[in-house]
Amino acid sequence: AYSFFYLLTALHGLHLLGGLWVWGRTTAKVLRGVEVGKVRLSVELCTVYWHYLLLVWLVLFAVLLHKSMEQPALTSTGEALPRPEGLQGIIADWSSDQRAFKNVPWGKAMMWIFLLSDTFIFSSFLISYMTVRISTTVPWPNPSEVFGLTVGGTEVPLLLIAIMTFILISSSGTMVLAVNYGYRRDRVKTFIFLLLTAALGATFVGMQAFEWTKLIVEEGVRPWGNPMGAAQFGSSFFMITGFHGTHVSIGVIFLIIVAIKVLRGDLDTQRPGFLTGRKGNYEIVETMGLYWHFVDLVWVFIFAVFYLW
Numbered sequence: 001a002y003s004f005f006y007l008l009t010a011l012h013g014l015h016l017l018g019g020l021w022v023w024g025r026t027t028a029k030v031l032r033g034v035e036v037g038k039v040r041l042s043v044e045l046c047t048v049y050w051h052y053l054l055l056v057w058l059v060l061f062a063v064l065l066h067k068s069m070e071q072p073a074l075t076s077t078g079e080a081l082p083r084p085e086g087l088q089g090i091i092a093d094w095s096s097d098q099r100a101f102k103n104v105p106w107g108k109a110m111m112w113i114f115l116l117s118d119t120f121i122f123s124s125f126l127i128s129y130m131t132v133r134i135s136t137t138v139p140w141p142n143p144s145e146v147f148g149l150t151v152g153g154t155e156v157p158l159l160l161i162a163i164m165t166f167i168l169i170s171s172s173g174t175m176v177l178a179v180n181y182g183y184r185r186d187r188v189k190t191f192i193f194l195l196l197t198a199a200l201g202a203t204f205v206g207m208q209a210f211e212w213t214k215l216i217v218e219e220g221v222r223p224w225g226n227p228m229g230a231a232q233f234g235s236s237f238f239m240i241t242g243f244h245g246t247h248v249s250i251g252v253i254f255l256i257i258v259a260i261k262v263l264r265g266d267l268d269t270q271r272p273g274f275l276t277g278r279k280g281n282y283e284i285v286e287t288m289g290l291y292w293h294f295v296d297l298v299w300v301f302i303f304a305v306f307y308l309w
Contacts, residue, residue, distance in 0.1 A: 147160060190282065
């Protein structure tokens with residue numbers, strides 16, 4: 001429905017204008033010669049906000065691109081729904097959502113609702129983290145030093161985190177290929193790319209377990225304490241990364257289940273069971289793709305806010 005298009009793009013545009021206004025004021029302070037310490041926080045917040053707007057636009061672009069490739073909604077007779085012209089068309093768009101949800105499977109719609117609720121939870125965690133970090137009077141540990149690795153006698157900052165990010169972003173590419181071959185009803189290739197996505201996700205979780213072990217055993221970081229500075233560092237780190245790691249682990253399990261069902265042909269024969277779906281329809285693969293892309297997108301926010309800030 002065009003109402004959603006106007007609403008989402010207009011809301012994003014307003015946020016963009018607000019970001020430009022704040023960025024302009026911060027730039028003016030720097031040009032007036034205000035001390036760096038007084039504007040540093042403003043610059044950091046503007047940077048985080050600007051990356052957030054960029055990521056939101058990428059999500060909007062992906063959703064709009066997906067909707068543009070969908071088939072038009074059909075009536076019970078198989079004919080496309082007529083679109084009223086002029087004012088009546090605007091009223092019809094704003095008063096009815098059947099154009100947007102006429103042919104959407106219930107599992108896909110429920111996944112979108114779940115992801116929306118999960119967005120609020122992760123947003124609360126990240127906002128709480130930023131609030132704690134800004135308000136604490138105890139020095140905050142430098143993430144580049146805390147999460148660095150020694151390679152050949154040289155300390156490389158954020159090396160492990162960079163590799164983890166690369167692996168998780170790469171898994172989004174394999175998930176896209178799995179969905180693509182699912183549309184083509186290619187069982188073998190869909191199975192291969194689902195399994196490859198699960199393997200990349202499991203690798204990410206394994207590297208996160210190594211990261212946790214290093215911090216707990218070698219650095220002595222605990223959820224209730226931190227020998228390197230602010231005590232809130234440990235609780236924030238374990239809460240945010242642990243919650244995200246749980247999502248990745250659950251996603252890996254479900255990817256393996258769906259991959260096995262694809263290979264056995266359960267989606268083609270509508271074999272009764274968990275995560276089967278309608279006969280001859282690979283919509284469960286697309287639904288898993290929505291979940292996996294969400295998990296990857298959340299990690300981008302965590303990487304930008306927690307590790308780079």
